[in-house]
Amino acid sequence: MDAMADKISADDERVRPSREQAEAAVRTLIAWAGDDPTREGLADTPSRVVRAYGELFAGYESDGRDVLDRVFEEVAGYEDMVLVKDIPFHSHCEHHMLPFFGNAHVAYYPRNGVVGLSKIARLVDVYARRLQTQETMTSQIVTAMQDALDPRGVAVMIEAEHMCMSMRGIAKAGSRTVTSRFSGMFLDNPAEQARFLTMVRG
Structure with missing residues (x-):
């Protein structure tokens, strides 16, 4: 991108x-x-x-990759998964301009260091504060992580309730939509996907 x-x-x-x-x-x-x-x-x-x-809609003023501009390389050789889960967000559906909201779960396998944990939450906000689809937002977070950090793999799952479905149309309040995308180690190894999902649900 x-x-x-x-x-x-x-x-x-x-x-x-x-x-x-x-x-x-x-x-x-x-x-x-x-x-x-x-x-x-x-x-x-x-x-x-x-x-x-x-x-x-302040997210239009930022580039998601710029949020991840500082990497900490002195992490004592840590190479396992880093997971930040239950990141709350609010966004707006680009089809009806009604809110959707929920939680994002973001994981990655570091290659050359780790990024500050708050930066991952900020990255979610950059893409949430735009007119969005949940599917696009999920992909944008993965792409930004890959481009900025060159990790060995990224996993993102978003769970959200959409007011365009709860307040109008079919009017089914409480239903949630789940999207996910994987790259690198997560994409190549189903066991890593299962581990990610287990950690999120745990």
Whole structure:
């Protein structure tokens, strides 16, 4: 994946609308929903929504690989699996712009050192804070880990509930979607996949 494709950059060919245009769009949606965007309770809603979107979609401003830019090589020869599990996240479905949320489990086999554990959680946030599909997010985390760390293998599993399925359409609250992707040792050896899954469930 090309670095320039991983984030919206200053010279991106897409033109980002102004804050004023974004707030006008929110007012239009409020009116379309059937309410009055000028009434007291809604008058400041467009600016609040735009501020919230700045936080919710901050992942577009970052390259996931840059999060993993520091590796600790003095780890006393540690070569076994490193697993960070139950990383909570919130994201938004790119099809309906409704939230999906859950936990990510990320493991890797180091080759030339280890990365700070908090960096893995930050990596999950970079991709969660975008319009996403769960499948794409799972793959993006694996690709970023492979590109930045050159590990012997990466395993990622994401479990999430999607509001586009819980709040609308079939309206089945509580159902969860599970996605996974493996590379390197995990992809080549089913026993390593089983070990990863056992550690996650344990």
